[in-house]
Amino acid sequence: MKLTARQQEILAFIRGQVEERGSAPTREEICRAFGFRSPYAAECHLRALTRKGAIELVSGSARGIRLPRGSGPADELPLVGRVAAGAPILAVEHLEGRYRVDPRLFHPRPDYLLRVRGESMRDAGILDGDLLAVRQSPEVRNGQIVVARIDDEVTVKYFQRTGDRVSLLPANPDFTPIAIDPGHRELVIEGIGVGVLRALKE
Structure with missing residues (x-):
């Protein structure tokens, strides 16, 4: 049309x-x-x-x-580095650059890449410095890997909801699960992990 x-x-x-x-x-x-x-x-x-x-x-x-898909700049994914407290995850000051990524690598297609910090998702194959491909979506199911904002902190964890309670679960026994009562603590799902890219280290 x-x-x-x-x-x-x-x-x-x-x-x-x-x-x-x-x-x-x-x-x-x-x-x-x-x-x-x-x-x-x-x-x-x-x-x-x-x-x-x-x-x-x-x-x-x-x-x-x-x-x-296929409409120019959308084929290039913004890479998000460290996220400042309280600022939108895709704010320009967080962006380290843009990467052209073949959309066939992931399903569903991601909206941005997030540079992972720390080892809390190690046993899920997500290591410090990896690029997590993230699809923006407010809807999430139990067991999915999410990018979550708790108050002003952004973290990558497994999502688990039981009744009104939400738990963000690490994939590393050295880290403690985060229990959240959404009525008393702000929780925003920034997106769902749909894949990982690993930069080779020299």
């Missing part, structure tokens, strides 16, 4: 933001860029772009706009 002139402008803006800083714009940022009076106007344009196959929307994420 053919895009309107305004839809083409918004799509170009989204692509530019992804290319420049590694993350899609929020609805509010689209509003400011195009002079819309409310985020609802931006949302209407985004839904129209989704219907026409130009973008994909990810529920539960302020920056949940994904460019479909």
Whole structure:
């Protein structure tokens, strides 16, 4: 389906933001860029772009706009290094660069790479310095490897929910599981691990 002139402008803006800083714009940022009076106007344009196959929307994420496979910069994944407390995981100051990755390596396709720190997931084959391929998704099942933000800390662990309680489980007996009561402590799932890349050390 053919895009309107305004839809083409918004799509170009989204692509530019992804290319420049590694993350899609929020609805509010689209509003400011195009002079819309409310985020609802931006949302209407985004839904129209989704219907026409130009973008994909990810529920539960302020920056949940994904460019479909094969649409230029989206084939390059942003690499996230250390994450500052309280800042979005794909904030520009966290990005170490971009890597072109064959999308056929992973299923589902990841949205970014996270440089792993520490050995807490060693027995799952995820070592210090590895690049974890992460798919942004607020939905998670027990047993999946997740990138979780607890208060202001970001960690990689197995996810386990029992009733209202959530446990983040390491894959290394030297580390202690993290028990969370979401009613008393903030927990945000930043994404699900879908694969690992290992840089060869000289």
